[in-house]
Amino acid sequence: xxxxxxxxxxxxxxxASLVLLMTPGLALFYGGMTRSKSVLNMMMMSFxxxxxxGVVYVLWGWSMSYGSDVGGIFGNPFDxxxxxxxxxxxxxxxxIDGFGVPxxxxxxxxxxxxxxxxxxxxxxxxxxxxxxxxMVFVALWVTLGYFPLAHMVWGGGLLSGAGPFASIAAPIDFxxxxxxxxNAGVAGLVLALIIGKRRGFGREPMRxxxxxxxxxGAALLWFGWFGFNAGSAFTADGVAGLxxxxxxxxxxxxxxxxxxxxxxxxxxxxxxxAASGVVAGLVAITPAAGALNPVTSLVLxxxxxxxxxxxxxxxxxxxxxxxxDVVGIHLVGGLxxxxxxxxxxxxxxxxxxxxxxxxxxxxxIAAIAVLYSGVVTAVLGFxxxxxxxxxxxxEDEVRGIDLAEHAETAYEEINS
Amino acid sequence: xxxxxxxxxxxxxxxxxxxxxxxGVRGMTVSEASGYGRQKGHTEVYRGAEYTVDLVPKVRVEVxxxxxxxxxxxxxxxxxxxSGKIGDGKVWVSPVEEVIRVRTGATGPDAL
Numbered sequence: 001x002x003x004x005x006x007x008x009x010x011x012x013x014x015x016a017s018l019v020l021l022m023t024p025g026l027a028l029f030y031g032g033m034t035r036s037k038s039v040l041n042m043m044m045m046s047f048x049x050x051x052x053x054g055v056v057y058v059l060w061g062w063s064m065s066y067g068s069d070v071g072g073i074f075g076n077p078f079d080x081x082x083x084x085x086x087x088x089x090x091x092x093x094x095x096i097d098g099f100g101v102p103x104x105x106x107x108x109x110x111x112x113x114x115x116x117x118x119x120x121x122x123x124x125x126x127x128x129x130x131x132x133x134x135m136v137f138v139a140l141w142v143t144l145g146y147f148p149l150a151h152m153v154w155g156g157g158l159l160s161g162a163g164p165f166a167s168i169a170a171p172i173d174f175x176x177x178x179x180x181x182x183n184a185g186v187a188g189l190v191l192a193l194i195i196g197k198r199r200g201f202g203r204e205p206m207r208x209x210x211x212x213x214x215x216x217g218a219a220l221l222w223f224g225w226f227g228f229n230a231g232s233a234f235t236a237d238g239v240a241g242l243x244x245x246x247x248x249x250x251x252x253x254x255x256x257x258x259x260x261x262x263x264x265x266x267x268x269x270x271x272x273x274a275a276s277g278v279v280a281g282l283v284a285i286t287p288a289a290g291a292l293n294p295v296t297s298l299v300l301x302x303x304x305x306x307x308x309x310x311x312x313x314x315x316x317x318x319x320x321x322x323x324x325d326v327v328g329i330h331l332v333g334g335l336x337x338x339x340x341x342x343x344x345x346x347x348x349x350x351x352x353x354x355x356x357x358x359x360x361x362x363x364x365i366a367a368i369a370v371l372y373s374g375v376v377t378a379v380l381g382f383x384x385x386x387x388x389x390x391x392x393x394x395e396d397e398v399r400g401i402d403l404a405e406h407a408e409t410a411y412e413e414i415n416s
Numbered sequence: 417x418x419x420x421x422x423x424x425x426x427x428x429x430x431x432x433x434x435x436x437x438x439x440g441v442r443g444m445t446v447s448e449a450s451g452y453g454r455q456k457g458h459t460e461v462y463r464g465a466e467y468t469v470d471l472v473p474k475v476r477v478e479v480x481x482x483x484x485x486x487x488x489x490x491x492x493x494x495x496x497x498x499s500g501k502i503g504d505g506k507v508w509v510s511p512v513e514e515v516i517r518v519r520t521g522a523t524g525p526d527a528l
Contacts, residue, residue, distance in 0.1 A: 205467040207460060266461045276463060313464040325463060 005100025008235040012105045015231025019112035022224035023050055023119050029217025029275065030123045033324050036209040037400025038127040039410045045122035045134055050115050052138045057111040058083050064147035065110060065155050072158040074148040083107065099235040109231060114150070116228075117180045118142045123324035124188030125390075127198050127206075128397050131405045133388045137380060145187060145376040149179045149369060159365045169348060169357040171365045174243070175232035177287025177338035178369035185331025186373035188322060194381040195390045197321035199397055206323075211271050218275035222251060225282045229289040243289035247282065250301030254281025257305025265309075273309065276329065280308035283333030288341045296344040304336045338366045417512040417525065418486035422477045423449060424497040424505040429475045435496035439489060441479055442528075449476040455503035474505060480515055482525055 027046035031039045053061070060077040063086075067075030080086045087104045089095050095103040118138050122129075152159040153173050161170040173179060198206070208214060229247045233240035258277025259269040284304030285297055292300060312328035315321065322328065342359025343350045350359050384390065391397070396404030403409055424432060429446065436444060450471040457470035481489050486509050493507050517527035 205469070207462055207467050262461075262464065266464060266466075268461065270461065272462055309464075316465065328463075 002096040002098060002100050004094075004096055004102070005235065008099050008237075009101045009105055011236035011240065012101050012109055012231060012234065015227035016105070016108040016112055018224045018227025019109070019116065019231065020050075020224075022112070022116050022221055022228065023047075025217050025220025025224055026116065026119055027217070028213045029221060029279070030126070030324050032210040032213030032215075032217060033123075033208040033272075034126050035206055035400075036411055037409070038402055039209065039213075040402040040408055041129075041131065041405055042122065042126050044131065044406065045129070046119040048131065048135050049119040049122070049138050052135055053115045053118060053142050054111065056139055056142060057107075057114055061114055061142065061147055062086060062107050062110065064143065065114075065150040066106075067155075069151070069156060072152065072163060074151045074157070075155055097234075101234065106234075110150070113176060113180060113228070114142055114146050117146055117176070117184050120180070120184035120326060120330055121187045121191060124192040124322045124326040125195050126323035127401055128391050129195060129401075130388065130390060130392055133384055133390050136388065137384055140380050140384075141187065141377065144380065145183065145373055146179070149183055149372060152368075152372075153179050153365070159368060165361050165364055169354075169361045171361050172291050172341050172345065172358070173287045173338065173365065174290040175229045175286045177283075177334045178365050181283045181286060181330040181334030182338065182366060182369040183334075183373045185327050185329075185334055186370050187377040188326030189320070189331060190374055190377040191381050191390075192320050192322045192327070194378070194385060197319075198323065199394060201321045202316060202319075208272060211275075214275045215271060218278045222278055222282060225251075225286075229286060233290065239290050242293075245294050246289045246292055246297040247285050249294045249297040250285035250288075250304070251278055251281035253298040253301030254278065254284065254305030254308075257281075257302040258309040259305075261306050261309035276312070276325070277305045277309065280304045280329050280333045283308075283330055284337035284340070287334070287337045288344070291341050291345040291347075291349075293346050296346070300337065300340050300344060303340065304333050307336055308332050335366055338362055338369075417515055417528065418481055418483055419510050419512050420477075420479045420481060420486060420490050420493065420507065421510065422479075422490075422493045422497065422505065422507040423451065423474050424477065424493075424507075425499065425503065426473055426475045428497045428499070428504075429477070432477060432493055432496040435492050436477075436479060436489065439492045441481070441489065443479075445478040447476045447478075449474045453503070453506065472503070480512060480528055482528065 023046050027043040031043040034042045060081055063080035064075045064077045067079035070076050097103055151157045156162045159171055226244055230240040230244040255274050255277035258273050262273045263269045281301040281304055284300055308329050311332040312325045339362050342362040345358055348354035348358040392401055392404050450473050452470050457472055460467045490507050490509050515527040516523050
């Protein structure tokens with residue numbers, strides 16, 4: 001029986017609350033980037049994920065992530081269904097984890113990760129997706145796509161330190177490069193391909209309708225990300241402080257990297273570029289926040305800012321409508337962060353005398369995450385296409401999805 | 417009677433309004449408009465994607481005047497709205513058959 005650590009518990013409750021705030025922040029970040037006729041639907045996709053996953057997580061989400069292991073892939077959903085045997089031990093005392101934090105606080109922290117990860121996907125399919133199909137997808141994807149990967153990486157499964165690759169080097173995913181960002185980025189790409197382009201993609205202007213909302217959303221994401229990364233120390237200690245500083249170092253460098261890239265390529269440093277660079281840096285440092293030092297974090301952040309700024313143009317060249325660049329930022333940033341650990345990790349990175357082992361393991365876990373997410377999302381995407389259909393009617397998409405799906409408009413006059 | 421319609425740069429509205437008031441005009445209708453002429457639009461870049469915005473914001477000022485005042489007042493508008501740069505806008509004068517004041521039912525020049 002561990003003793004309760006009040007400081008750690010207070011910090012983890014704070015972190016959980018910070019991470020929960022990221023999803024409304026994401027709703028603003030994405031909402032400002034859509035056209036004015038679809039901002040409410042875009043924000044509702046994030047809020048909808050909060051509703052669905054808030055319910056699903058207490059029923060079988062925790063159990064599938066951290067319950068008794070089934071083949072290294074997922075936890076048994078019935079084991080701790082409804083958080084049975086999760087809160088109290090046999091003698092009726094709160095179960096305390098190895099950091100002196102009650103396990104129920106761990107549930108609070110983890111549910112917020114499941115919510116934001118799933119909500120991230122919505123940016124790839126903006127302006128055109130039936131709200132009903134999205135809500136069903138959220139429940140299915142978080143169950144089959146997110147919980148198993150969380151179990152594999154963090155719950156003692158195949159990709160964790162207890163898995164088979166640990167004999168090469170223990171995989172490092174501090175706060176969710178694979179589980180959160182590669183997972184959501186691949187899912188966004190697959191859904192964008194299955195659902196298809198918006199009417200007029202590449203021909204009509206689809207300019208962000210409210211950049212101040214985007215900036216506010218990015219600010220809330222940065223703030224909430226301290227819970228995400230520093231909270232992933234699971235206690236209030238030096239690792240948490242290191243993760244906090246690494247997070248800010250990488251994010252600042254990524255913003256500059258993005259701004260510099262667009263200044264060179266397009267002539268101006270833009271506010272959307274600053275907001276995007278911030279998120280790219282936050283994404284890239286997520287898996288690495290505990291493994292780098294503040295200076296290597298600057299290197300990682302700058303690299304992510306430049307690469308993501310270059311990657312967002314790919315959708316026009318390759319012809320897929322990842323509307324708000326979930327692929328260009330979360331998949332690319334997640335891959336950059338996860339793999340860069342192999343080079344930059346303070347202990348075990350290639351540049352720090354650790355040899356190739358860590359790099360090989362990081363590439364393996366990134367590749368498995370890509371493959372796993374791709375297959376699960378494709379199966380769910382095609383099944384829902386056949387059963388429910390993904391797209392609103394063409395005239396509804398033209399008139400505006402807010403009106404068609406929610407019978408509301410965000411502003412008095414709809415211009416575009 | 418004539419209708420003077422002026423489509424001008426939004427930032428010249430206060431000057432135009434003041435000039436017309438100084439010339440004795442007692443009422444006008446102002447509305448937001450968008451359009452383009454030789455100025456064409458401009459280009460915006462969002463995450464590397466270029467958008468040509470060809471309709472730029474303008475202000476439309478409409479004033480009903482007596483026949484004899486029309487050209488003078490149109491000149492007042494032009495002077496006040498002019499910056500000499502491309503995109504300053506246009507002013508035109510068109511004939512009006514009848515004007516009725518809603519409150520009193522007065523018609524013709526009495527309704528102006």
